[in-house]
Amino acid sequence: xxxCESELIQRAxxxxxxxxxxxxxxxxxxxYSLALHYAHDAQDAEDxxxxxxLRAFRSINNFKGESSFYTWxxxxxxxxxxxxxxxxFVRLRSLLHQADEQLPEIIPAMPTEHSLxxxxxxxxxxxxLRQLTPRQRLIxxxxxxxxxxxxxxxxxxxxxxxxxxxAVARAxxxxxxxxxxxxxxxxxxxxxxxxx
Amino acid sequence: xHNCKSSKDELMEMASQGWMPEPNALTDCPRCGEExxxxxxxxxLAGDAMQLAQPGEEYWAGYNARLRARLSAxxxxxxRKMRRLPLxxxxxxxxxxxxxxxxxVAVAILGFVVGGIFFGLYSAAKLAGAPTIVAPPxxxxxxxxxxxxxxxxxxxxxxERPALSSQSAPRLPAVSVAAxxxxxxxAPQPESLDGFKPVQEARLTLIKGSRDxx
Numbered sequence: 149x150x151x152c153e154s155e156l157i158q159r160a161x162x163x164x165x166x167x168x169x170x171x172x173x174x175x176x177x178x179x180y181s182l183a184l185h186y187a188h189d190a191q192d193a194e195d196x197x198x199x200x201x202l203r204a205f206r207s208i209n210n211f212k213g214e215s216s217f218y219t220w221x222x223x224x225x226x227x228x229x230x231x232x233x234x235x236x237f238v239r240l241r242s243l244l245h246q247a248d249e250q251l252p253e254i255i256p257a258m259p260t261e262h263s264l265x266x267x268x269x270x271x272x273x274x275x276x277l278r279q280l281t282p283r284q285r286l287i288x289x290x291x292x293x294x295x296x297x298x299x300x301x302x303x304x305x306x307x308x309x310x311x312x313x314x315a316v317a318r319a320x321x322x323x324x325x326x327x328x329x330x331x332x333x334x335x336x337x338x339x340x341x342x343x344x
Numbered sequence: 345x346h347n348c349k350s351s352k353d354e355l356m357e358m359a360s361q362g363w364m365p366e367p368n369a370l371t372d373c374p375r376c377g378e379e380x381x382x383x384x385x386x387x388x389l390a391g392d393a394m395q396l397a398q399p400g401e402e403y404w405a406g407y408n409a410r411l412r413a414r415l416s417a418x419x420x421x422x423x424r425k426m427r428r429l430p431l432x433x434x435x436x437x438x439x440x441x442x443x444x445x446x447x448x449v450a451v452a453i454l455g456f457v458v459g460g461i462f463f464g465l466y467s468a469a470k471l472a473g474a475p476t477i478v479a480p481p482x483x484x485x486x487x488x489x490x491x492x493x494x495x496x497x498x499x500x501x502x503x504e505r506p507a508l509s510s511q512s513a514p515r516l517p518a519v520s521v522a523a524x525x526x527x528x529x530x531a532p533q534p535e536s537l538d539g540f541k542p543v544q545e546a547r548l549t550l551i552k553g554s555r556d557x558x
Contacts, residue, residue, distance in 0.1 A: 165415040173408055177398060180407070184397065198411055205415055266396050273393035292387060293394060317356045324386040 153217060160208045168205050175218050176201070179225050185289045186229050186282050188274070196232065200225040222294070226304050229286060269327075276326035280319055287312050288319035348376055355380045501543050 153174075159167035179200060184193035204224050211220050277285050287305060290296045291312070298309040298316075305312070323329075351373075358380060445453075 165412070165418075169408065169412045169415055172411055176407065176411070177404070181394065181398060185394065190399075194407065194410075198407075198414060201411055202414055202418055205418060269389060270393045270396050273390050274397070276390075289394070292391060313353065313356070317353070319390075320356055320383050320386055323390050324382055327386055327389055329382045329386045329389070 154213075157208070157211065157213075157217060160205070161211070165205070168201075168208065171217065172201050175221060178218070179221060181293065182222070182225055182286070182289060183229070185277065185293075186286045188278060188282070188285065196228055197225065200228045203228060223304065226286070229282070230306065233282065272326050273323065276322040277319065279322050280315070283307075284315040284318060287315035291316050292319075348373060348379075351376055352379075355383060358384070498547075499545065501545075503541065505539060 153171070156167045156171045160171060176197065180193060180197045183197040183200070184190065187193045187196055200221065204221050207224075211217070277288070280288070283305065287301055287307075290301045290304065291298070296304070298312045301307075301312045302309045355376060
């Protein structure tokens with residue numbers, strides 16, 4: 149943790165909202181990305197990520213510096229996700245979304261300089277991830293984007309390591325199928341021989 | 345020996361960490377090598393797409409402004425308030441605290457509460473609808489009943505007989521006195537009315553019997 153960041157944290161702990169906003173601006177993209185892949189809806193992602201920042205601001209005095217600030221805010225964000233998951237209103241809304249053929253807007257404003265190929269790629273990846281549950285998507289993002297171990301993911305999300313592994317495997321299978329990335333049909337010699 | 349099925353988890357792990365297939369013990373199997381290459385490519389493409397999915401710079405300016413506005417509206421962190429008003433903070437925490445309990449226990453508690461309310465209301469309604477038994481007013485009346493009283497008094501009266509003077513009796517030896525007393529007891533007593541005095545009450549015993557036995 150840099151001195152500048154420590155100073156911002158101290159100022160935020162003293163009640164300086166401006167210092168906290170400065171801190172947030174350093175990590176807001178990563179937190180938003182987590183929220184976007186979890187909620188799979190741009191508006192929900194903004195609401196969720198800002199709620200996480202507000203909760204962090206309210207409990208900034210509980211931050212003791214035992215972990216990095218990002219690790220701390222990430223834990224708060226994931227707790228926000230899980231609390232939202234338990235809400236009956238959100239469950240009902242996700243059911244309605246499933247029934248609705250028109251998909252919600254996933255990406256709010258993709259930069260215009262992106263090529264058509266990039267846009268198609270994003271669309272396909274989002275389509276593949278849509279077939280997973282929000283929790284499975286979160287596990288995949290924590291593994292793939294955040295680089296956490298399965299044990300860390302299990303502790304954060306509140307599931308077993310086996311569940312985390314299955315979620316990642318399922319996400320990779322879906323992505324592979326959606327992106328049409330197929331292995332060549334080279335048979336493993338012992339497998340083809342029926343040894344296994 | 346290498347097993348493609350059992351090494352699938354390992355392939356997933358390697359692909360999710362962005363590993364590319366290398367000539368090692370695992371990827372010596374051509375099928376597993378292809379599998380790892382496909383999974384790695386899918387994971388890499390997903391990572392690229394996730395980066396591309398981030399909104400543009402103009403979005404972040406607005407996002408940060410909205411966050412600052414919400415932070416300002418929220419004004420001060422709860423920690424500072426907690427230092428000032430520990431009781432209020434504690435009460436707020438207590439009021440918003442939640443406890444997770446197993447579903448069967450929750451159902452049992454709910455059933456108990458609903459049952460208690462139902463039986464409470466039922467018994468209250470039953471008491472309200474039940475006819476009340478009013479005791480008739482008590483009337484007092486004095487009734488005189490003739491009672492035949494009969495009393496039989498029985499009394500035995502004994503009189504003391506005058507004691508014989510010991511001076512006048514001749515002295516006899518002990519054996520002869522005892523023998524004399526025995527003879528006296530065995531000898532028939534002559535019936536006499538000596539010393540009889542009528543008392544004030546006579547006892548009469550009637551024995552009922554037939555005429556022939558009279």
